[in-house]
Amino acid sequence: xxxxxxxxxxxLALTFNGCGYNxxxxxxxxTKAGWSEVLNQYQRxxxxxxxxxxxxxxxxxxxxxxxxxxxxxxxxxxxxxxxPELVNDEAAFAKFQAAQGELKSSxxxxxxxxxxxxxLQANTNFRDLQAQLEGTxxxxxxxRRRYIDSVQSYNVVIRSFPSNLxxxxxxxxxxxxxxxxxxxxxxxxxxxxxxx
Numbered sequence: 001x002x003x004x005x006x007x008x009x010x011x012l013a014l015t016f017n018g019c020g021y022n023x024x025x026x027x028x029x030x031t032k033a034g035w036s037e038v039l040n041q042y043q044r045x046x047x048x049x050x051x052x053x054x055x056x057x058x059x060x061x062x063x064x065x066x067x068x069x070x071x072x073x074x075x076x077x078x079x080x081x082x083x084p085e086l087v088n089d090e091a092a093f094a095k096f097q098a099a100q101g102e103l104k105s106s107x108x109x110x111x112x113x114x115x116x117x118x119x120l121q122a123n124t125n126f127r128d129l130q131a132q133l134e135g136t137x138x139x140x141x142x143x144r145r146r147y148i149d150s151v152q153s154y155n156v157v158i159r160s161f162p163s164n165l166x167x168x169x170x171x172x173x174x175x176x177x178x179x180x181x182x183x184x185x186x187x188x189x190x191x192x193x194x195x196x
Contacts, residue, residue: 020163024172027154031175034147035087041140042077042100048136049074049107052129056114066106066113073103087151093176107133144178151177 053067076099086092111130155174158167167173 019166020157020160021166021170023157023163024154024167024170027150027157028172030150031087031147031154032084034143034150035084037143038140038147039082041136041143045103045107045133045136045140046074046077048129048133049103052107052110052126052133055123055126055129056110066109070103070106070110073099073106077103087175088173090176094179097178104137148177151175 049070053070057067080092080096080099082096086096111133114126114130155177157163158172158174
């Protein structure tokens with residue numbers, strides 16, 4: 001009887017090893033770690049915004065609408081409740097992505113406005129904040145790339161046989177990935193006209 005029980009346990013262990021359960025767990029943890037790094041970099045950017053806005057505010061008082069847009073975009077980003085389940089909810093993930101895109105866009109407008117103020121450009125605090133923001137944007141890009149790769153690995157495991165059967169049995173599904181807002185516009189090459 002003990003031999004049958006032992007053989008049954010060994011057979012079950014081999015079955016679970018070959019069913020992809022361990023691969024699902026491993027790739028799921030990689031996506032969670034990748035997502036955490038993305039959030040870490042987004043938080044870093046959000047933390048830089050108030051310092052950047054207050055530095056620009058002293059020089060560009062009449063650019064109030066741009067400063068308000070940045071502050072409002074940061075508020076929208078901060079208002080989104082971020083949980084590990086966010087990546088499993090496509091609608092919530094899209095909302096998060098849109099808020100981050102709005103913040104990035106308003107920061108770009110703020111930096112463009114700042115170019116009109118030579119005294120601001122000479123300000124050491126502004127230059128340091130601008131350099132930190134540029135570095136953070138690069139870190140966000142790297143973190144997003146790593147997350148995209150980990151989601152790709154996870155989704156391949158979830159959709160491959162026989163692990164797809166295990167995934168269905170335990171309730172795992174594919175994860176959403178980053179998308180581009182206007183993919184059609186990006187697919188069209190820009191027109192360059194030097195005749196004007």
